[in-house]
Every structure is written in C-alpha cells, then in structure tokens.
Amino acid sequence: MSITIQPLDVNQRRSCPENFAFGTTFSDHMFTQEYDQTSGWNNALISPYHSLSLDPSAAVFHYSQEIFEGLKAYRSPTGVINLFRPEENIKRFNRSANRMVMPQVDEALHLDAIKSLIALDHQWVPSQNGSSLYIRPTMIATSPKLGLGASSNYQHFIICGPAGAYFKGGLEPIAVHVADKYRRAVVGGVGEAKTGGNYAASLYASEDVVKKGYSQVLWLDAVEGRYVEEVGAMNICFVYEGKRIVTPSLSGSILPGVTRDSLLKLAPTLGYEVAEERLDIELILADIASGKITEVFGCGTAAVISPVGVLCFKDKDYVVNNQKTGAVSKHLYDVLTGIQYGTHEDTFNWIQPVEI
Structure with a gap:
C-alpha cells in the first residue's frame, strides 16, 4: 500500500514558532490510515493536521483500547535530520497492539509514513540547542458499539510537534x-x-x-x-x-x-x-x-x-x-x-x- 500525500499550499504552511511548549504545538500535517476486518489497513494518507470525527459510542472512549508511541527527530548542526532507532519504537508499537488485541501495522509503511511526514514538515524540526521534533504514533479503536470486546475498526495516526527540554530545569536533578x-x-x-x-x-x-x-x-x-x-x-x-x-x-x-x-x-x-x-x-x-x-x-x-x-x-x-x-x-x-x-x-x- 502506498501513501497518498495531500499537502497544504506553500502559502498556507506555517513556520515553527520560536517559543513552543512540549506537547501543545503541532506541525502542519499528519498521517492517518484506517482498518476494518474486510479490507485490512487502507486509505494511508498524509494531509493537513485536522480534528478526528468519532462516534460517541466508539470503543476507545468506553473500553480504553488504545496504544501510542513516542520518538524524536533531531536536527544536526549541519542541518541533517536524524531519527533515532525508529524501528525499535515501531516493533514496540506492534507488541503493544498485540497485547491490546489490535491489528499490527506494516513496519515498513509505518516508517515510511514517519519519514514522509517529517520530510514534508521538515521546517518544524527546531534548531535550538536541546530541541527536537516529537513524533506521536497512535492507534485507537473506532467501532461504534457498546459491549466489551475487541473493536472491528481502528484508526492509526501520527502527529508531530516541536519539543524543548521535557523538564523545565533541563539536566538538573x-x-x-x-x-x-x-x-x-x-x-x-x-x-x-x-x-x-x-x-x-x-x-x-x-x-x-x-x-x-x-x-x-x-x-x-x-x-x-x-x-x-x-x-x-x-x-x-x-x-x-x-x-x-x-x-x-x-x-x-x-x-x-x-x-x-x-x-x-x-x-x-x-x-x-x-x-x-x-x-x-x-x-x-x-x-x-x-x-x-x-x-x-x-x-x-x-x-x-x-x-x-x-x-x-x-x-x-x-x-x-x-x-x-x-x-x-x-x-x-x-x-x-x-x-x-x-x-x-x-x-x-x-x-x-x-x-x-
């Protein structure tokens, strides 16, 4: 399965702000794909960052069938953007999915989605000392039903945002x-x-x-x-x-x-x-x-x-x-x-x- 990219027009894109807080500022685009038991994973798409529309009875709200990951992209002094061991985060994502009775994602496509998203939003990788681009892959159960049991439908999405030091004091005890x-x-x-x-x-x-x-x-x-x-x-x-x-x-x-x-x-x-x-x-x-x-x-x-x-x-x-x-x-x-x-x-x- 290939990833469709629907980018914002160049004049609609924003720049990474000089001041940002971890986990509250997000880049221009996001990745999404959907799963159902008949088609499997489908509709892999990178598009402008947007809200999700879910039924109030979606399983994630009632039975907590959800997983996520966290990894970073780093801008080197020469401007090269580095990912650090992304394959390990992807493997853990799938182990979490297995434990939570959720479908595993294709590891190669997941990595391609991360790299394609960063390449599109590369201006959001900050260059300040100690800063990085935080990447949050997530999967949620979306079947609209009340009743304890594994969902039949899922949404997998990836969002990104600039991050400074996690603790305000930096490397202080x-x-x-x-x-x-x-x-x-x-x-x-x-x-x-x-x-x-x-x-x-x-x-x-x-x-x-x-x-x-x-x-x-x-x-x-x-x-x-x-x-x-x-x-x-x-x-x-x-x-x-x-x-x-x-x-x-x-x-x-x-x-x-x-x-x-x-x-x-x-x-x-x-x-x-x-x-x-x-x-x-x-x-x-x-x-x-x-x-x-x-x-x-x-x-x-x-x-x-x-x-x-x-x-x-x-x-x-x-x-x-x-x-x-x-x-x-x-x-x-x-x-x-x-x-x-x-x-x-x-x-x-x-x-x-x-x-x-």
Missing part, C-alpha cells in the same frame, strides 16, 4: 516520590504495553506528589509493594560508586524503554558495568544513605536522562549526590544526545537520516 500506597501495573497485566490506561492509572498519585513538591512518582511492584519498577514518564537507573549502573529487570509490568535499552548497550563501551536486577526499595534507600549509590537517574525518549536528587519514601527524603547532576549521568547524556544530533560517532548504526 528532580525530586521523586516513591509510591507507598498506590500501584500502577501488575505482572500479567498491560504494564509492558504503551497504552493510555497505564498512564491514567498513574494520574492520581502523580498529581498528589506534585502538590507535595515532587516531580515524578517511582512505582513499586503491585504484589508486594517492595520492588522498584519505573518512574511515571521513564525507566530508572542507579549508579553504584560511579562505576556500575543497575536498572530493574523487565518483569512484564515495566515498559521496555528504547532509551533504557540504548543506555544498556552504550554504557559498557564507555567503561561502565551494567546490570538488570530485581531491586528491593529498602536496600536501594539503604545504599543511598550509605553512599554506595552515588547517582540515580531516569531515562526515556522525552527526557533522555533526568538526574534524581531526592527520593522520598514514607515521608522521609533520601538525598542523592547532594542534589547535583552526577558525572555518569552527564557523560551518558552527552554521548547519547551526541549520537542523536550527529555530533558523536554512531558506532551502533542507530541513526536513520530523513531525506528532504
């Missing part, structure tokens, strides 16, 4: 509150899928900790409330004595982050040891208090790396590295973003340039 009451996901559930329900489940606790002065929630396992899982918007890593990086093992309730996987592959080439382990929160806090853990940081597409300066558990704050950005976090951030922006050698072949 944030304060994280460990959830000691609420739980996000359970093994055997949908925690490893990138579906909206996981994030809806985190909203109450997330809003509550913000009122207390914390930026994010660190979730524990839902069975014992003992083992570290992930932060609301990213995976979590702990640095021991500036040498060893440990992150929770993928349990089935933790999202397998692309940035997480990239760091696990990159860090050993920079001289660090890495490990995936089941991490007891009490031992983690004891190791912070004793100084064995010298840094803590979150990692994800939106934030890339976000140092953690404080972990709060049961109303007690545990300060990490005097609330300063650590050398390991900074080193990993510099090299990973250097690969993404094309200023550091890409020995992993992670970058895919977009032809304009």
Whole structure:
C-alpha cells in the first residue's frame, strides 16, 4: 500500500514558532490510515493536521483500547535530520497492539509514513540547542458499539510537534516520590504495553506528589509493594560508586524503554558495568544513605536522562549526590544526545537520516 500525500499550499504552511511548549504545538500535517476486518489497513494518507470525527459510542472512549508511541527527530548542526532507532519504537508499537488485541501495522509503511511526514514538515524540526521534533504514533479503536470486546475498526495516526527540554530545569536533578500506597501495573497485566490506561492509572498519585513538591512518582511492584519498577514518564537507573549502573529487570509490568535499552548497550563501551536486577526499595534507600549509590537517574525518549536528587519514601527524603547532576549521568547524556544530533560517532548504526 502506498501513501497518498495531500499537502497544504506553500502559502498556507506555517513556520515553527520560536517559543513552543512540549506537547501543545503541532506541525502542519499528519498521517492517518484506517482498518476494518474486510479490507485490512487502507486509505494511508498524509494531509493537513485536522480534528478526528468519532462516534460517541466508539470503543476507545468506553473500553480504553488504545496504544501510542513516542520518538524524536533531531536536527544536526549541519542541518541533517536524524531519527533515532525508529524501528525499535515501531516493533514496540506492534507488541503493544498485540497485547491490546489490535491489528499490527506494516513496519515498513509505518516508517515510511514517519519519514514522509517529517520530510514534508521538515521546517518544524527546531534548531535550538536541546530541541527536537516529537513524533506521536497512535492507534485507537473506532467501532461504534457498546459491549466489551475487541473493536472491528481502528484508526492509526501520527502527529508531530516541536519539543524543548521535557523538564523545565533541563539536566538538573528532580525530586521523586516513591509510591507507598498506590500501584500502577501488575505482572500479567498491560504494564509492558504503551497504552493510555497505564498512564491514567498513574494520574492520581502523580498529581498528589506534585502538590507535595515532587516531580515524578517511582512505582513499586503491585504484589508486594517492595520492588522498584519505573518512574511515571521513564525507566530508572542507579549508579553504584560511579562505576556500575543497575536498572530493574523487565518483569512484564515495566515498559521496555528504547532509551533504557540504548543506555544498556552504550554504557559498557564507555567503561561502565551494567546490570538488570530485581531491586528491593529498602536496600536501594539503604545504599543511598550509605553512599554506595552515588547517582540515580531516569531515562526515556522525552527526557533522555533526568538526574534524581531526592527520593522520598514514607515521608522521609533520601538525598542523592547532594542534589547535583552526577558525572555518569552527564557523560551518558552527552554521548547519547551526541549520537542523536550527529555530533558523536554512531558506532551502533542507530541513526536513520530523513531525506528532504
């Protein structure tokens, strides 16, 4: 199936504004395609950004059958636009679709849609330091029916928008509150899928900790409330004595982050040891208090790396590295973003340039 492109006239196109906020400003065009059980995927189209028209009984509204992804395009100093490991996001999109009983998309067409959309809206890829174009592929269930069961119809769309630093403070340590009451996901559930329900489940606790002065929630396992899982918007890593990086093992309730996987592959080439382990929160806090853990940081597409300066558990704050950005976090951030922006050698072949 080929993609039909219906662009705006040149004089109707807008320029990327100088001031923009993550997730609130969107480019001129979007990609859409539709699915029904008779025809499969059809009507692949890039057209001007527009509202969607859905029946009030559409399954997505009532049974949360929905998935999404998040990846970025980066403008290098020479003007080349780079995609970072887009094939990994596409594979995860299809794994999420499978878990949510939704049709998988053709991976080659999905990638072509992303590249074609960026090529058309290339002027929306910002050039400011640390900025990028955020790309949001989504699939929703659209069958107009009330009744629990998988939908027969779906819409797959991709939108883009300029993004600066995810956290306003940039690469500055944030304060994280460990959830000691609420739980996000359970093994055997949908925690490893990138579906909206996981994030809806985190909203109450997330809003509550913000009122207390914390930026994010660190979730524990839902069975014992003992083992570290992930932060609301990213995976979590702990640095021991500036040498060893440990992150929770993928349990089935933790999202397998692309940035997480990239760091696990990159860090050993920079001289660090890495490990995936089941991490007891009490031992983690004891190791912070004793100084064995010298840094803590979150990692994800939106934030890339976000140092953690404080972990709060049961109303007690545990300060990490005097609330300063650590050398390991900074080193990993510099090299990973250097690969993404094309200023550091890409020995992993992670970058895919977009032809304009």
